[in-house]
Amino acid sequence: MNAFSTLLLFPFQPRRVALAHARTPMLQVYLIHWLGVACLAWLVIATGSVESFAIAFRFNPAWYVLGDLYAALILMLLAGEAVFLAVATLMTCWCGADEPVSESWRFAVRVSWLYVAHLWWVAGGVALMLHAIAHWDLNNGNGVLLLTTLALVIVWSIASYVRALTVDRPREHRTVDPLCEWCGYNLSHLDIAGRCPECGRPIAPSVADGTRRSINALYRGPANFVLTCGLAVFRSPEPLLRSITTGERSRLLVKTVVVSLAATAAAGGGGFVLAILIFRGLPDPLRWLFFFPIVALLIGLLVAWCYFVLASGAVSLIGLATSRRCRRNRLNAAFQLVALTSWIYPLWAGVGTFTLTRVRSDRIATVWFYTNLALAVVYLLICVRRMKYLQYANR
């Protein structure tokens, strides 16, 4: 696939483009990426976004004289490059299957570099909004239309990125010796009726057929899955987590994460609006019709995005920490673990945004922030403690 069709097709067929470049040399993908960056820079200059920004937010025009403008653009581009790499590293888990971690990371970097093709649409949306704030009258519904457009573009953009990352790639399968389910000891040439020399547990359950069944075969549909597994993962996690085949990506768990994030967006936006309605009263009908749904949508999107990044960060940390021993990708195992616990997000987001509206002073805001941070740490610890049940699964 050549550079131009890559950049043009990525927003519309992210999976096809990601697959086409799964084995393209990194340098070549980087050159395509820079072609995209050059086009993006041209778009920013051509639409006069910087001037609109200055007018809209009443900045002193002196700061964007020609020299400063280009210096600022170059600085932005360099910072942007660091962001592409950071996002790729954070998102490695979402493309990880049964492959070495380094391979997953390279694929994530490729997708992140190609994502520049989507930034034209986002930049175009932002440019339109800045232009509108600077030059249009926003009181007659234009503002709502504009915010909706921008929100939809951002949702589309995130969805394309995730679709490209999670595409099923052809991968190498390893055949390995039978290992003990409990400690990872190599059981080849040992009597099945005996016990593991390392941990003393019976060998038979470890080598039996169906020791690790795919969770897809056990549960059907995210709703059933959340109801039956969601609680089990906290109450009695061991049998459940030992039934997960971590060598393959579970479509059910990917769906569960998507459903959880959608519910998080709804709960985050809904909790905020509900709190305003309860504590500040019903606003006039026009504002209620147009303003509130948009505010709820934007807040919900922001909250869902924060949880998405939190989940990815958690997966990256857990997966990388436990990948040391076998050097195979445990990120997939970590992803499944986080997916199993993702039903907590909507509850957390709903309560979090609801209580956010009661924050009236800096001190309470600080307490609110650290409470949420502590909850994130507790969540991470719960996941790490469950990781040991998956320890020898992804081999």
Ligand SMILES: [Zn+2]
């Ligand atoms: Zn053992």
